[in-house]
Amino acid sequence: MNVKALLICLLPSGLCAQGFAGLGTEVDGFAVPQPAPEFSFPEDHGAHEDYRIEWWYLTANLQAADGTDYGLQWTLFRSALSPEDGTGWQTPQLWMGHAAVTTPTNHYVSERLGRGGVGQAGVTVDPFVAWIDDWQLAGDWDHMAMTASGPEFRYDMKLQAQGPLVFHGDDGYSVKSAEGQASYYYSQPFFDIAGELQLPEGTIAVSGQAWLDREWSSQPLSGNQTGWDWFSLTFDSGEKLMGFRLNQTDGNYYTSATWITPDGDATSLTDGAFQAEPLATNAQGVPVHWQVLLPAYDVDVVVEAQNDNAWMTTSVPYWEGPVTVSGSHSGRGYLEMTGYD
Amino acid sequence: MIRPTLQALLSHWWRNPLQLFTLLAGLALATALWSGVQAVNAEARASYAAAATTLGEGQYDRLIEKDGQPIDVATYINLRRAGWLVSPVISGRLNGVRIIGIEPLTAPGGIGAIEMADGADVERFLAGQGQMFGSADVARILPEFDVILSQNAAPNTAVTDIGIAQQILGRVGQIDSLVIAPSQPVGQSDLGEIAPHLVLQAAQSTSDVAQLTDSFHLNLTAFGMLSFAVGIFIVNGAIGLAFEQRRPVVRTLRALGVSLRTLVWLMAAELMLFALIAGMIGVALGYGIAALLLPDVAATLRGLYGADVSGTLQLRPVWWLSGLAIAMGGTAIAAFGALWKLSRMPLLAGGQQRALAMAAGRRAQGLAVAAGVLLGVYVLLCFTATGLIAGFALLACLLIGAALALPWVLDVVLRFASSRSMSVTAQWFWADTRQQLPGLSLALMALLLAMAANIGVSTMVSSFRTTFTGFLEQRLTSELYIDTRDAAQAESFVRYAEPRVDAILPIMFTQISIANQPVDIYGTRDHTTYRENWMMLAQAEKHWDTTFAGETIIVNEQLARRAGLAIGDVVTVQGRQMPIAGIYGDYGNPIGQAIIAEPLFQTLYPNVVTDRFGLRIAPERAQDFVADLVRDTDLTSAQIINQAGIKALSLEVFERTFTVTSALNVLTLAVAGFAILMSLLTLAGMRLPQLAPAWAMGMTRRRLGKLELTRAVILAALTTLLALPLGLALAYALLSVVNVAAFGWKLPMYLFPSDYLRLGVFALLAAGAAALWPALRLARTPPAELLKVFSNER
Amino acid sequence: MLLTVQDLRKTYDTADGPFEVLRGVGLELDRGETLALTGESGSGKSTLLHLIGGLDTPDSGRVVVNGADIAGMDDAGRADIRRGTVGVVFQQFNLIPSLTVADNISFQARLAGRSDADWWGSLAGRMGLTAQLGKYPEQLSGGQQQRVAIARTLAAKPQLVLADEPTGNLDEATAGVVMDLILELVAETGAGLLMVTHSIALAERMQRRLHLRAGEIT
Incomplete structure (x- = not known):
């Protein structure tokens, strides 16, 4: 194994050897999320370097003029090697970008690695810019511009917020296990998005809905948790559902969900309220067909991947792609599944 | 059928162990010298390749600053943010170790072939805690660093994070080159807009240093080849003799019902078996030779070219396999003639003695004709050859031609001596020597080649040393050389030294490209030092005046030859057209060089920091000045080099080259001596029938032995005399043809x-030592053995 | 018929032009038969023997050994015949100097693939060579060497034994002993014997005699 392969394992924070379960390991010296947080913006849109990991995670369901569905991902991860400070090349802050475009038949992926301290990657608050290399997400959170590129694709997007920020869990304090592991977690799920995709198939004008997640922590998973299945669904009614189940080594899982009204009023639902069961897997054995239940809101839907092969061939591989929702509610959304490699 | 036939064939060798020994030893020696040299070459090449991989120069295109200056971090970031996937590399030396700084997160895969050994700590590697990867010798030289031992590390090289490298090299914020990843994203910006001052350097199939050192390795290869040729002469002799002796056996075997085809195959197989055994011995010996030579070769390469070569040998399968292959191939070449003759041989014998004599006569004639043709080609090539391959073809023609002509020349000399001799004994002696000549000619050819190579190569190397020493006297005129740490120290030094010395001569240079050749261009201050001491090979009128006026440029011989430039030709430097006013000899420098006036240099390359200086000062004051300088300024004595020190250093490099050369010389000569010994020993048995009559007629055995010894020494002396002109012709070819092609400069020849x-x-x-044993054996031959000659009906 | 020779012709190139050694020779030899071939030096005796032994090829004519015409065979075919069917005893012994007497005696039998240690051991004993088995040929006298050569031939049990002046290099007494042995052993193995000799006394001991003059049987 060369240096690079090992380095990649550190992102985010030693995932390699144990896969996503590595997120459950303890590291001393970092700050730990506390209940009843009080966020302050725009500062909290920026990086929290005293926490071990953090991400700016945007997914979008897009449509071209001909009605073809597309999915888009733009993610910037931050991972701190140590809680100490450093300047220039010596900064312990490492950055990783993942970008993808999913078409009905193809899934284009690109990954970037970089280090903080020299300007290759980072996040500034005022003006807000999150970048790695030529990839960038910038704006005032009402109006944003976003770009990313890979050897096969490139996209340039404009975003416009149509609703407020949504805080998950207990006002943004999102508990991840029965033992109390938690992260700070809020979203902007109300982005209208439009722009151009440059693909090998050609340049395509698209528009749709985007969902931006912000999350940071130092130890988000419990020791016996191996990965998660995460859903962000936007129903045709304008209502939205964020739900995830954290899978455990013993086959049980921990769930959490947020129900979001069209106005942005959010209700957090505790363990067990949200249920998701796999119906079918793809050739790789990844469940790309789910039954999702939220009895409290009469939700009983089937969630299907638009492209079964949305596998992220990044240093730490996972599945991330657009889905179509049918059943009691119809709509679209994004599905992320980790721990299947 | 196979087994008894093989037994009959092999039994010959057990009954004639000396022949077997000659065959095996000759082959083993030839293989040893050849594979020894190859091992040295392979080790060096592997080192270059490892270095090239570490720097990424072999696989990836790179961006460098147009004027050879460092790239700043801002440029790197601008490129990344414009979608250019580039990765920074910096390199420099610390205590002689090459430090390479890379950025592991952006480096394209394969850069820095480093194994993450146990105990490596990525966080420490990245977080600036001084972790580096290198070989054991690096760990020894740099004990203050946390060196992780790595199998794949290039020799004398430490790879570390760029942040650490910048710090320990004292070059914070600097980048030497940007490696371009092979896969780039869609829609990146135009390079010319983001970084107009950078130029793209295409990936090289071989590294700079490999190209630079090619000629050195070619010389080594030529030496190995020559030794191998000498060895093959021995093997050819041994095989020829053995086949000749087994002729009756072959006939008997065929008469008893072994088919010719079976016989030829079995004899070929037998020889291949020997080749395999001898090849293995040879490869083992070659490994020993290489292990012995490698440290000196490594030192030479480091001194001459700055190339890092591992001083310890690794056993590479490719190398020992090729050693075995060359042993088999050499045997095949040496045995081809004998096997061919065997396959043509009629089953029934008849009148073969006279036929053989006639064949021998025809062979000598054929050899003389071939020799004439080859020497003719040599003369032709002397006038027309350009390039390294032609140069070596020329050498081959000369050496092989001379070797083939040797029997004929010796025969002429002996015939002459015979006709002038008075006494009966002398006449018998000369006639007998002539008769012995065919049996000894192969060994004498080997001696001739070895001697000629010896004379030729040592003449070349000594001429090089003489020229170079004289050249150093001319060139190293400043009494002191100062190497300052940075611009600030340089400035304060100049302020301090200005009133105290006769002259300060700043040494400012940068790497550029002139006429598509890499060139170090120097800005030179107008001073008598240059006008008086620099010897021009060719010059225009007032070449220093026009050059110091900024109108013209002076280039070294290497650049002029490689780019085909002459006085008056115009070259482009930073867009400025400059005619060439002078061409100077620049011995020992592998690359092109050019000189322009100091003010012009500063205009063209404003970013180049001058931190080295030559000082002119009365030699008797130099010592005191150095003491004052160290006391009054923050310069350390390590930054002050006196002229004598540099000269000693340069000469030491050459001493190492001589060590290698003389070791190879001794080895080839030893091989030749061995050839003579073996030829004499095998001849001794066959010569009894000729010596017995002389003994019967009253010559004592002691006297016969003395005559045998004298004969060997006389033949060797004659060969040596012939080797002298041959060696000088070889030296001429090496100096005026091969050297020009390989190094780009012509050397004057000294005797x-x-x-x-x-x-x-x-x-x-x-030769005397080789002849002593056979002569002693002869002197002690029991009379009964001699009598047998008369009683034996056969 | 073991051996049939028909109209055999052979011409050599010499310094004085072509010389026809054999001019249409024919003869027959059956198993158990002994035949002496006599003639002056240069009459073509040895050439005829070489042609029959497959050591040389005729210009025309047939040499049928055991039903196979060896005149038309290639080198490998003739080598097979020499190895398996025919045994030649040379005037010059043609021993292999680097092999011991024992190895020399068993040599052709091993070549032919029918080595019989008891048989060649008894041969060596009857030839009076038992004490010499570990020696090399050069350590033997001429008579001993010839006995080794004969033993080598007979050890392989050839069907046809060709002998070219087998006692030519031996003194009279030794020659007599050797000849007795040859005849005794040939009779024992049932082979046919064709012997070239210029000795009338030896020829008298054969069942049949042919005289060759100027390349023709007379």
């Missing part, structure tokens, strides 16, 4: 008569 004399004495001693 070293005392060296040749010593060599001649050595050769005679070798």
Whole structure:
């Protein structure tokens, strides 16, 4: 194994050897999320370097003029090697970008690695810019511009917020296990998005809905948790559902969900309220067909991947792609599944 | 059928162990010298390749600053943010170790072939805690660093994070080159807009240093080849003799019902078996030779070219397999003639003695004709050859031609001596020597080649040393050389030194490209030092005046030859057209060089920081000045180099080259001496029928033995005499053809008569020592053995 | 018929032009038969023997050994015949100097693939060579060497034994002993014997005699 392969394992924070379960390991010296947080913006849109990991995670369901569905991902991860400070090349802050475009038949992926301290990657608050290399997400959170590129694709997007920020869990304090592991977690799920995709198939004008997640922590998973299945669904009614189940080594899982009204009023639902069961897997054995239940809101839907092969061939591989929702509610959304490699 | 036939064939060798020994030893020696040299070459090449991989120069295109200056971090970030996937590399030396700083997160895969050994800590590697990867010798030289031992590390090289490298090299914020990843994203910006001052350097199939050192390795290869040729002469002789002796056996075997085809195959297989055994011995010996030579070769390469070569040998399968292959191939070449003759041989014998004599006569004629043709080609090539391959073809023609002509020349000399001799004994002696000549000619050819190579190569190397020493005297005129740490220290030094010395000559240079050749261009201050001491090979009128006026440029011989430039030709420097006013000899420098006036240099390359200086000062004051300088300023004595020190350093490099050369010389000569010994020993048995009559007629065995010894020494002396002109012709070819092609400069040839004399004495001693044993054996031959000659009906 | 020779012709190139050694020779030899071939030096005796032994090829004519015409065979075919069917005893012994007497005696039998240690051991004993088995040929006298050569031939049990002046290099007494042995052993193995000799006394001991003059049987 060369240096690079090992380095990649550190992102985010030693995932390699144990896969996503590595997120459950303890590291001393970092700050730990506390209940009843009080966020302050725009500062909290920026990086929290005293926490071990953090991400700016945007997914979008897009449509071209001909009605073809597309999915888009733009993610910037931050991972701190140590809680100490450093300047220039010596900064312990490492950055990783993942970008993808999913078409009905193809899934284009690109990954970037970089280090903080020299300007290759980072996040500034005022003006807000999150970048790695030529990839960038910038704006005032009402109006944003976003770009990313890979050897096969490139996209340039404009975003416009149509609703407020949504805080998950207990006002943004999102508990991840029965033992109390938690992260700070809020979203902007109300982005209208439009722009151009440059693909090998050609340049395509698209528009749709985007969902931006912000999350940071130092130890988000419990020791016996191996990965998660995460859903962000936007129903045709304008209502939205964020739900995830954290899978455990013993086959049980921990769930959490947020129900979001069209106005942005959010209700957090505790363990067990949200249920998701796999119906079918793809050739790789990844469940790309789910039954999702939220009895409290009469939700009983089937969630299907638009492209079964949305596998992220990044240093730490996972599945991330657009889905179509049918059943009691119809709509679209994004599905992320980790721990299947 | 196979087994008894093989037994009959092999039994010959057990009954004639000396022949077997000659065959195996000759082959083993040839293989040893060849594979020894190859091992040295392979080790060096592997080192270059490892270095090239570490720097990424072999696989990836790179961006460098147009004027050879460092790239700043801002440029790197601008490129990344414009979608250019580039990765920064910095390199420099610390205590002689090459430090390479890379950025592991952006480096394209494969850069820095480093194994993450146990105990490596990525966080420490990245977080600036001084972790580096290198070999054991690096760990020894840099004990203050946390060196992780790595199998794949290039020799004398430490790979570390760029942040650490910048710090320990004292070059914070600097980048030497940007490696371009092979896969780039869609829609990146135009390079010319983001970084107009950078130029793209295409990936090289071989590294700079490999190209630079090619000629050195070619010389080594030529030496190995020559030794191998000498060895093959021995093997050819041994095989020829053995086949000749087994002729009756072959006939008997065929008469008893072994088919010719079976016989030829079995004899070929038998020889291949020997080749395999001898090849293995040879490869083992070659490994020993290489292990012995490698440290000196590594030192030479480091001194001459700055190339890092591992001083320890690794056993590479490719190398020992090729060693075995060359042993088999050499045997096949040496045996081809014998096997061919065997396959043509009629089953029934008849009148073969006279036929053989006639065949021998035809062979000598054929050899003489071939020799004539080859020497003719040599003369032709002397006038027309350009390039390294032609140069070596020329050498081959000369050496092989001379070797083939040797039997004929010796025969003429002996015939002459015979006709002038008065006494009966003398006449018998000369006639007998002539008769012995065919049996000894192969060994004498080997001696001739070895001697000639010896004379030729040592003449070349000594001429090089003489020229170079004189050149150093001219060139190293400043009494002191100062190496300052940075611009600030340089400035304060100049302020301090200005009133105290006769002149300060700043040494400012940068790497550029002129006429598509890499060139170090120097800005030179107008001073008599240059006008008086620099010898021009060709010059225009007032070349220094026009150059110091900024109108013209002066280039070295290497650049002029490679780019085909002459006085008056115009070259482009930073867009400025400059005519060439002078061409100077620049011995020992592998790359192109050019000189322009200091003010012009500063205009063209404003970013180049001058931190080295030559000082002119009365030699008797130099010592005091150095003491004052160290006391009054923050310069350390390590930054001050006196002229004598540099000269000693340069000469030491050459001493190492000589060590390698003389070791190879001794080895080839030893091989030749061995050839003589073996030829004499095998001849001794066959010569009894000729010696017995002389003994019967009243010559004592002691006297016969003495005559045998004298004969060997006389033949060796004659060969040595012939080797002298041949060696000088070889030296001429090496200096004026091969050297020009390989290094880009022509060397004047000097003669070293005392060296040749010593060599001649050595050769005679070798021949005498080789002849001593057979002569002693003859002197002690029991009379019964001699009598047998008369009683034996066969 | 073991051996049939028909109209055999052979011409050599010499310094004085072509010389026809054999001019249409024919003869027959059956198993158990002994035949002496006599003639002056240069009459073509040895050439005829070489042609029959497959050591040389005729210009025309047939040499049928055991039903196979060896005149038309290639080198490998003739080598097979020499190895398996025919045994030649040379005037010059043609021993292999680097092999011991024992190895020399068993040599052709091993070549032919029918080595019989008891048989060649008894041969060596009857030839009076038992004490010499570990020696090399050069350590033997001429008579001993010839006995080794004969033993080598007979050890392989050839069907046809060709002998070219087998006692030519031996003194009279030794020659007599050797000849007795040859005849005794040939009779024992049932082979046919064709012997070239210029000795009338030896020829008298054969069942049949042919005289060759100027390349023709007379």
